[in-house]
Amino acid sequence: ETGVTQTPRHLVMGMTNKKSLKCEQHLGHNAMYWYKQSAKKPLELMFVYSLEERVENNSVPSRFSPECPNSSHLFLHLHTLQPEDSALYLCASSPELAGKYNEQFFGPGTRLTVL
Amino acid sequence: AQKVTQAQTEISVVEKEDVTLDCVYETRDTTYYLFWYKQPPSGELVFLIRRNSFDEQNEISGRYSWNFQKSTSSFNFTITASQVVDSAVYFCALSEGDKLSFGAGTTVTVRA
Numbered sequence: 178e179t180g181v182t183q184t185p186r187h188l189v190m191g192m193t194n195k196k197s198l199k200c201e202q203h204l205g206h207n208a209m210y211w212y213k214q215s216a217k218k219p220l221e222l223m224f225v226y227s228l229e230e231r232v233e234n235n236s237v238p239s240r241f242s243p244e245c246p247n248s249s250h251l252f253l254h255l256h257t258l259q260p261e262d263s264a265l266y267l268c269a270s271s272p273e274l275a276g277k278y279n280e281q282f283f284g285p286g287t288r289l290t291v292l
Numbered sequence: 293a294q295k296v297t298q299a300q301t302e303i304s305v306v307e308k309e310d311v312t313l314d315c316v317y318e319t320r321d322t323t324y325y326l327f328w329y330k331q332p333p334s335g336e337l338v339f340l341i342r343r344n345s346f347d348e349q350n351e352i353s354g355r356y357s358w359n360f361q362k363s364t365s366s367f368n369f370t371i372t373a374s375q376v377v378d379s380a381v382y383f384c385a386l387s388e389g390d391k392l393s394f395g396a397g398t399t400v401t402v403r404a
Contacts, residue, residue: 220383220394232390265335274390280327281392283337 180204181284183268189290190258198253198287200268208274209251210281211243212267220267226251227274258291265289295319296386298395305374306403313369313398315384321345325387326367328358331397332380343367374402 181202190196202209211223225233226245240262242254251268265288269281297316305311317326328340341351343360351358355372371378379402384395 219396222392267335267337269337280339280342281337282339283329286335288335 181268181270181282183266183284183287185287186285187288187290189292190255191292192258192260194258195254195256197255198266198268198289200251200253200284202249202251202268202270202282202284204270204272204282206270206272206282207248208271209245209248210269210271211251211253212269214265214267214286216264224253225274232274255289258289260291263289263291295388295393296384296395298382298384298398300398301396302399302401304401304403307375308373309402311371311374311378311400311402313371313382313384313400315367315369315395317365317367317384317386319365319386319388321388326360327385327387327392328367328369329383329385329394330380331383337383340369371400374400376402376404378402 184199188196208227210225213221213223222235223237224231224243229245229248240257244252244254253266265286267286268284271281295318299314303311324345326343329337330340331337341358348360348362357370359368367384379400381397381399383397386393
């Protein structure tokens with residue numbers, strides 16, 4: 178596997194379910210990100226991890242819980258979600274924290290539907 | 293305040309037409325970076341180009357070209373002789389420090 182992979186690609190869950198999204202990067206990068214992309218809205222940055230430490234949490238509801246066990250893996254644990262949480266969730270990585278000259282590499286996303 | 297503005301929500305063209313996507317940004321930093329990404333229907337954002345604030349040279353890569361105008365804070369993207377495979381959502385992004393801000397995206401539809 179190369180680049181950034183995400184599983185599952187599609188997920189349908191009820192509001193009382195608990196599920197997890199997984200992201201894995203094979204690029205040797207040190208920073209990883211979760212974004213939410215809703216229809217007709219800009220990309221929303223949710224969480225940023227650098228060297229496995231969370232460096233940014235953009236006022237995301239506690240029903241979303243990230244986990245970064247090592248620099249190659251990033252999880253997003255979901256529980257008691259709402260229908261408005263239905264969106265495409267994108268994971269990205271970059272060599273260091275995005276800024277200067279380091280572009281982010283994106284995974285294909287998980288299309289989440291909350292019933 | 294929105295840092296990156298892509299005023300065009302949707303553009304529809306016929307194959308072989310040229311299409312220009314506008315991007316206007318706002319920053320107080322003197323050092324910053326600008327990016328364009330393409331998001332095809334498959335969903336994955338694909339990096340197209342990076343430009344730093346000190347390099348105002350226009351760039352051409354195949355059918356793609358970029359026009360960076362620091363004086364007007366714009367970084368426009370032109371697809372020449374568009375093809376159906378160019379249909380996608382295109383995002384402009386601004387990097388300041390350790391933050392990357394995306395525009396809302398422009399959906400380009402190229403009809404055969």
